Amino acid sequence: MLYKISELSDLYADACIRDESGELMFLSLYGRDTAIQQLLAAFTLKESCGGLSGFRLTPVNDGDDRSVEQVHVRSPDRLTKFSGRLPRDTLFGNLVHTWIYDAALLKPDRSTKTAWFMLDEPFTPEARPRRLQGIWSLYKTLSPVPLLDRWRDVVIRATHSECVSFLEDSDHPPIGKVTAAKVMLTESFSDDVSRMVQAGMIGLNGEEEAYLEKARSANTMAA
Structure with a gap:
């Protein structure tokens, strides 16, 4: 249009x-x-x-x-x-x-841990993998601590409500066939990642897979 x-x-x-x-x-x-x-x-x-x-x-x-x-x-x-x-x-x-x-x-601000994500397609279920990948790339750019790619689903799931704002949910949603989000890591992000490691949610030995499987099983039982 x-x-x-x-x-x-x-x-x-x-x-x-x-x-x-x-x-x-x-x-x-x-x-x-x-x-x-x-x-x-x-x-x-x-x-x-x-x-x-x-x-x-x-x-x-x-x-x-x-x-x-x-x-x-x-x-x-x-x-x-x-x-x-x-x-x-x-x-x-x-x-x-x-x-x-x-x-x-185009330029993430590491001092404020803020960046913007854009996608040249509408906010649809089919575009979810590309949204996740783009947002995760910004997480890694802004994060003060190293993040392993296999931690993506766990970390985003645990922090997205505080760190990711999709403009589709705002009073001024995108116009046309585009998607946009603002990523702003919290001051406690490093501590949050440390707590995930301590809780066995992520780690160096595949802990995130076991955690995600447990979460999926819990969701299945709840349904």
């Missing part, structure tokens, strides 16, 4: 990610280069001077105003863009495909 940017003509988006407060993190945008440059310039101006502190995304061919999504742009200096031209022989003429994104999406 395409979404029209209400504030400017001839600009369309097929994907958008906002953070928990509705601030723009990622936008996949189509339009003529002059219109895209006009939008980017408007972000840097005060509203009293014709600038924009945000925009609305309205589904194309959808008359339901309730489906309009608001996107805030309070910190335009954080945004970066990457553009590529579409083939000129298309029905729509000379168009540009531009990605506008917050640099934080």
Whole structure:
């Protein structure tokens, strides 16, 4: 589905990610280069001077105003863009495909143990293995202690409620066929991993397999 940017003509988006407060993190945008440059310039101006502190995304061919999504742009200096031209022989003429994104999406912050995960497909059961692998990769990047790959299921299962926030569950879910999550390891993460080792949940000798099997058996009996 395409979404029209209400504030400017001839600009369309097929994907958008906002953070928990509705601030723009990622936008996949189509339009003529002059219109895209006009939008980017408007972000840097005060509203009293014709600038924009945000925009609305309205589904194309959808008359339901309730489906309009608001996107805030309070910190335009954080945004970066990457553009590529579409083939000129298309029905729509000379168009540009531009990605506008917050640099934080690409660079994990080890000082705050925070990183972002994105996937170019919807939040579905079929995409679960790719979500898990991507989130685990960020766990290993941010963790102050080494993590073995075979610990993945146990560690994520034990810590995801505190460390992983899927934006699908927020007031500002992803727009379009994209998935996004924020990974923020807690200050106690190292201690939590140590406790898992001490409890026999993970270890160097395959303890995690026995723990997962025990957990699966308990779930089967409960069902």
